[in-house]
Structures are given as structure tokens and as C-alpha cells.
Amino acid sequence: xxxGIVGYPGSGKSTVFSxxxxxxxxxxxVSFGNIKVPDARVEGLAAIFHPKKTTFAEITFMDVGSAxxxxxxxxxxxxxxxxxxxxxxHVVRGFDNPTLPTPPDPIRDxxxxxxxxxxxxxxxxxxxxERMKKERKLGAELxxxxxxLSHLEGGEPLRTLVLTEEEQKALGPGIQLLSQSPLITLxxxxxxxxxxxxxAGLREVKRGKQAVSMAICGAIExxxxxxxxxxxxxxxxxxxxxxxxRNVFIRAAYEMxxxxxxxxxxxxxxxxxxxxxxxxxxxAAGKVHSDIERGFIRAEIYRLEDLREAKTEAALKSxxxxxxxxxxxxxxxxxxxxxxxxx
Ligand SMILES: Nc1nc2c(ncn2[C@@H]2O[C@H](COP(=O)(O)OP(=O)(O)O)[C@@H](O)[C@H]2O)c(=O)[nH]1
Ligand SMILES: [Mg+2]
Numbered sequence: 001x002x003x004g005i006v007g008y009p010g011s012g013k014s015t016v017f018s019x020x021x022x023x024x025x026x027x028x029x030v031s032f033g034n035i036k037v038p039d040a041r042v043e044g045l046a047a048i049f050h051p052k053k054t055t056f057a058e059i060t061f062m063d064v065g066s067a068x069x070x071x072x073x074x075x076x077x078x079x080x081x082x083x084x085x086x087x088x089x090h091v092v093r094g095f096d097n098p099t100l101p102t103p104p105d106p107i108r109d110x111x112x113x114x115x116x117x118x119x120x121x122x123x124x125x126x127x128x129x130e131r132m133k134k135e136r137k138l139g140a141e142l143x144x145x146x147x148x149l150s151h152l153e154g155g156e157p158l159r160t161l162v163l164t165e166e167e168q169k170a171l172g173p174g175i176q177l178l179s180q181s182p183l184i185t186l187x188x189x190x191x192x193x194x195x196x197x198x199x200a201g202l203r204e205v206k207r208g209k210q211a212v213s214m215a216i217c218g219a220i221e222x223x224x225x226x227x228x229x230x231x232x233x234x235x236x237x238x239x240x241x242x243x244x245x246r247n248v249f250i251r252a253a254y255e256m257x258x259x260x261x262x263x264x265x266x267x268x269x270x271x272x273x274x275x276x277x278x279x280x281x282x283x284a285a286g287k288v289h290s291d292i293e294r295g296f297i298r299a300e301i302y303r304l305e306d307l308r309e310a311k312t313e314a315a316l317k318s319x320x321x322x323x324x325x326x327x328x329x330x331x332x333x334x335x336x337x338x339x340x341x342x343x
Pocket of ligand 1: 007008009010011012013014015016095096097188189190191216217218219220
């Protein structure tokens, strides 16, 4: 999963980046950092199989930027990166930054950013309609483009417009509309606002249509992320926080993108594989290798809890606790799978 951290200058993007992706590297233009998605099931399997390799799902964070000032236009580089992520995180300043001329105004910044995404999509779609009309390309593509346009003209982002599978297909895979991409708005609060009990509600994840908001204190979280693991726990306990904001963020992102994970396990590798909810076994097999998808025979599936009890796969099998599923089986979160295939 690729996550783009965007926001106006001085909103705390780089601070949030180091909280979410500690140890990330600074490239010439964008900083990027990979983190492992914590998964107790992968650890549970590794404790049983003692594999050569243990592989967690990964998230790549990028510190992207947005515009030179609130309400300004985004540069082509920034746009290019924003169009190529699975999820946008908009960092909104909620603290006094002495280097900036204005006090924090989260509502203003959030609106300026969201309006800019709408305008950019409007521009892209208007051009498209013009071209299609000129080329007399009437049909499904024009219809859905116009449907999107009128939704945007109503002041709503495309993520709140429900399109059928056919409409989405007609719109085409090559078009990356920014107001359609999933968005997490992250209110970056001052230490005082963060510790103020009156703001406790802000810290909870709020869910909307394909959009989520949550509050953090980037400065505190960046400090936590830089500590050795043992110290982190004490520090979090002291603040009355059960876990770092990174974990809350990851869960919110998985939920919003409707991701679940299946697992594979053996002496070579224990690994988590993120997939969209609703993915069928044969498609899931393709994540592991395209040969397995092509030559799919069946999926043999069990649960970690059952393996813990039975101790070995052989014992599980003799107890009849390994299910055999076909290519159309809809995968469940936490399925441990052996794919059988021939090439
Ligand atoms: N008080 C406070 N200051 C912060 C917080 N997050 C960032 N800052 C400060 O705001 C300034 C700008 O942060 P930075 O991450 O560089 O912002 P960027 O321009 O969006 O990348 C720095 O001086 C940070 O230390 C926060 O949560 N609370
Ligand atoms: Mg920065």
C-alpha cells in the first residue's frame, strides 16, 4: 500500500511522516519510508514453523507536500505523486507555528485542500468531455464522465459518488481522479490541545463516506516513534495511550480500503498477504505467484487457533480441520492457505 502524506507548509507533514514511518529515508524530492504492518497471526505462525523468513505486509509512506501556501496550486511533481498512491493523508495544522503568519485554522485549510482536489478533477474531466464531443465519441465513457462532472459541480468529491462496476470501467483505469482517492484527514494538534480532556473526542477515528478523520499530536508521536521499543510502552502508558497513533492509523487505513489478509506458512517463510475483502481464492493465489493463479487446483485452508491446538499440519489434517476450497471461494481474514496448483 502506498500512502501519500500531503498538506500545506508547516502543517507538520515531515513530523507526521517520521511518526508513521520511523527511519524513513529522504530522497531528493520526496521522503519515503516502509513500515511493517503489525500482525500477531504472522508472529503466531512463525513461532510454530520457525521459518527462515518472516514477512509482514508493508506500507510505503511518502512525504509529498501540496502547495507553497494555503489555497495555492499544487506543482506537477506533487500531483504526479498524489495520483499514484492508494491513500492520501492530509495533515492539517492545529497548532501555533511561529514561522507562519496566521494562527491555526483547520477548517480553512481542510476546505482549501478539498476544493483544490475538486477543481483539479473538474479541469481533467471538462477537457475530456470536450475531446470526446469533438471526436464524436458518444456512449458509456461520455455518460459517466458527465455524471462525475455534475457531481463535482454540486461541490461534492467523487469519493461520495457511487459508480457501478461498468461505469467505473467506462471511466477507464488510466484516469486518476484525486477527489476519488480515499482520504484520511489528520488534525495535527499542539501538545496542549492534545492533552486537553475537552478534545478527547478528536482523537477518535471518525468515519465518513470513503473518508476518515483523526487527530494526533505529531510532535509527541514522532518522539515516541524514535524511542527504543521497551521505552515506547512505558511512555505510552504514562500518557494514557494504549498504542502509538501509527497502529490506529494502520487499522483505519485497512478498514477504509477494505483490506483483509490471508497468510501462508511453512519452514521457508511465514507471510501476510493483504487483499481486498471479497477476493476469491484463485485471484488471491495470483498475489503469491501468477503461475499459481493460472494452474490453480484448490486451496487448503485452516485457522491459526486450530494449528496451535493440533501443533502440526499433519495432525490438523488427520482431525479434518483443513478445509478444501475451490477457485470461487471468498477468502476470509486470517485464512492460512496452501494453494495446490500445476503448471
Ligand atoms: N506544537 C507542535 N508542533 C509541531 C507539531 N508537528 C510539527 N510541529 C512543528 O511544526 C514545524 C513544522 O513541522 P514540519 O513537520 O517540518 O512541517 P511540514 O512543512 O509540513 O513538513 C516544526 O517546527 C515542527 O516541530 C505538533 O504536533 N505540535
Ligand atoms: Mg516537510
